[in-house]
Amino acid sequence: MDTLKLEIVTPEGLIFQSNVKSVTFPGEEGEFGVLPKHASLLSLLKPGVIEITLPDGKQESIVINWGHVKVDENKAVALVEGAIPLAGGSESEIAKRIEEAKKLLESASDSKAALAAVEARIEKAAKII
């Protein structure tokens, strides 16, 4: 099975590095999915959720506030300013992460409608986890 290498980097360090099956980015001009062998692309990202499907079918979500992503054939590098992975060992940990993620988004965006849309996505992503 084809995979693509995904790296997510913040100024504080590398937070995600793995081979993935597919990934969805919140692009400035709309959400877009990336599969292996995607054409070279550079896009700005807006506040939202990066959704990752791992080779074993598991889902992961990472909330970001700003960034850009560069996609090459088999590699995607996302540079983001603030990122919070929605994952954790326990329910309470996940709930804490969701709170943090919401705070991160509030500081990044002033559009209430956009915010609500992203929050809904976070809730949905959290349910899958």
Place this chain on the structure above:
Amino acid sequence: MANLKDIKRKIGSVKNTQKTTRAMKLVSTAKLRRTEEVAKRSRFFEDAINQTLSEIAASINQYKVGGIKGRYFEKPEIQGVVDILFITADKGLCGGFNYQTIKTVRNLLQEYEKKGTKVRLKAVGKKGIEFFSFQGYELADSVIGLSSSPDYKEAAAFISRSVQDYLDEKIDGVILVHNGYKNMITQEIKVVNLLPIDTSKFEGSAPSSLIELEPDESEKVLESLINKYIEFNMYYALIDSLAAEHSARMQAMDAATKNAKEMVESLTISYNKARQESITTELIEIISGMEAMK
């Protein structure tokens, strides 16, 4: 010759100082290691953003008539005002670390004054702020606490005030001065012209294949990236400066510990001498008493 008790007290106090300096050295060593780790992690971001910027710049140069344009790159020189940002530590006891930065800033100040350019000083770190306020310079902006615990958001807020002034054409350039980390035993003054950006830094590596940009205006993407690039540079300078501060303090405290050790040694010798002297005096007294009895 001072009396025995005095010398003994002195030895005790020097030994105490030695304990403190040794502890401070150990603390700095540990902190330096941690800061180095942070710097190492940030370098991923630096590499990635540098690469992306050069690829975009190269593709614009290649496909667009006139090359890169925009406020970020051009040198207008109308206002005759520049911003000098400098980073010093919040704390002292780190040898010449802060003074070197201050000296460089003063030289820059004089240089610009000769040219008739006005300079706005913006300071991060208590030591620099204290020095320049004492000298009667006016600081346009100052932050305390950021240099001892670098935070990306605060760094971004600090630098973006200058960037905004630059975009509003209030100033002609932004210069960042800090004392950076070179290795465990040396620090290095770094003077960086943050704005206008020197595009030659990004040239050379043409993209491997044609990149599709989204949004389609390459300038907009580039500007947005450059904003982050500047913010990141500020943040990285803070980390670099913190690492340098710890390494400078480590050295200063090491030297202090050594000096204290030498001092204890020389004091011990004079203590022994004084003791011997008092014994000799006593002996002479006894002997001469006996002689007198004869």
